[in-house]
Amino acid sequence: MLSHNNLMIYYKNVFALAQHYKYQISDIESLIPYERDLYLDMLLDFIETTKQQQS
Amino acid sequence: MGLPKIDQPLFELVIPSTGKKVQYRPFTVKEEKILLIAQESKSTDQIILAIKQIINNCLVDVDVDTLATFDLEYIIINIRGKSVNNEMTFNITDPDTQEDIELAMDVNDIEVVFDEKHDKKIDLNEQYYIMMRYPSINEVKELQPKAEGEGSSAESTFAIMMACIETTVNNENDEVFNLADFTQEEVNDFVGGFTSATMESIQQFFETMPKMKYSIPYKDNTGKDKSFTVEGMESFFT
Numbered sequence: 660m661l662s663h664n665n666l667m668i669y670y671k672n673v674f675a676l677a678q679h680y681k682y683q684i685s686d687i688e689s690l691i692p693y694e695r696d697l698y699l700d701m702l703l704d705f706i707e708t709t710k711q712q713q714s
Numbered sequence: 715m716g717l718p719k720i721d722q723p724l725f726e727l728v729i730p731s732t733g734k735k736v737q738y739r740p741f742t743v744k745e746e747k748i749l750l751i752a753q754e755s756k757s758t759d760q761i762i763l764a765i766k767q768i769i770n771n772c773l774v775d776v777d778v779d780t781l782a783t784f785d786l787e788y789i790i791i792n793i794r795g796k797s798v799n800n801e802m803t804f805n806i807t808d809p810d811t812q813e814d815i816e817l818a819m820d821v822n823d824i825e826v827v828f829d830e831k832h833d834k835k836i837d838l839n840e841q842y843y844i845m846m847r848y849p850s851i852n853e854v855k856e857l858q859p860k861a862e863g864e865g866s867s868a869e870s871t872f873a874i875m876m877a878c879i880e881t882t883v884n885n886e887n888d889e890v891f892n893l894a895d896f897t898q899e900e901v902n903d904f905v906g907g908f909t910s911a912t913m914e915s916i917q918q919f920f921e922t923m924p925k926m927k928y929s930i931p932y933k934d935n936t937g938k939d940k941s942f943t944v945e946g947m948e949s950f951f952t
Contacts, residue, residue: 666750673743688744691722692798695743 664692672699724774727792730826730924731782731848737774738789740797745771762851765790782848784826787926795821806942808934817930817942829922836915838908840885846919847880875916876905 672695676682680702687695722739729736741749745768752764765786770778772793781789803818837843853874882891882904893901908916929943 664746664750666747666754669747669750688742688747690743691740692743692746693740696798 676702723796725792725796727789729776729781729785730788731785736776738772738793738796739774741768741772741793742797746797758855762855766851768793779850781850782923783851783854784848784924784926786851788824788826791821791824791926808940811934811936813935815932815934817932819928819930819944824926824928826924827927828924831918832922832924833915833919836912836919838882838912843883843885844879845881845883846916847878848923849874849878849920853877875920876901878920879905879916 673684673687676687676699677684690698722742724737724739726735726737728734748764748767752760755761766778769781769786769789773789778786800821801818802821803816805814805816807813808815834846835843836846879893881893883889884891893904896904925945927943927945929941931939931941934940
């Protein structure tokens with residue numbers, strides 16, 4: 660319960676940010692976990708908004 | 715060599731065993747990975763090692779090996795609160811109804827519980843008393859009952875209990891004897907003179923050591939009031 664995450668989700672998130680959105684892995688790793696979660700949420704919101712505007 | 719550059723926000727907390735205020739920073743994503751790898755291993759040793767590593771990195775100017783087990787538990791929970799979020803949600807299975815129940819707790823509400831019977835000061839006689847120190851996490855591991863077939867742990871348990879006697883104080887002139895300044899033979903002779911009442915008090919010191927505990931009330935599907943208690947480092951990790 661101390662952890663809100665697991666190793667598989669951790670690597671999937673880092674891979675997605677690095678592969679699709681050109682974040683540097685070292686930059687992601689130096690964030691605080693709640694910052695990474697915020698950026699992920701904002702990125703997902705941004706993708707969703709862009710999709711809606713295009714359709 | 716220059717001073718280390720602190721590029722993370724700093725927070726303060728009070729170490730439960732000493733009452734000393736210390737500074738800490740949140741852990742980073744890279745350090746979160748250390749915890750996740752330990753969690754994945756499901757090994758208590760790995761989890762303890764990971765927690766010590768993180769605390770060592772995040773705490774400013776504190777030697778992690780001098781901290782009591784409940785200090786480590788309290789500190790890692792606080793660091794986690796500032797790194798991820800204050801609220802922890804998790805599922806439990808009710809032991810009676812077998813239903814899955816989602817519970818939540820706020821990290822800020824978790825406290826170290828001190829037993830009323832707990833006392834670091836143990837009287838030897840009218841003239842002398844001893845002051846105990848809390849065992850480190852590695853010592854606590856040794857104190858725990860060994861599984862069958864792992865051999866007797868009585869000797870090592872006794873050695874650790876005795877190693878936790880920090881000082882002996884003379885009531886009359888306040889003279890303090892630090893046991894670390896004496897040879898093992900001298901300490902053994904000293905301990906050999908303890909009465910059974912003193913040994914019981916030492917045992918009580920270990921049995922009533924402070925612990926991090928948190929109870930969450932909930933209702934099962936029959937409407938019955940129940941509570942779930944989270945206690946100790948391992949339960950916070952599973």
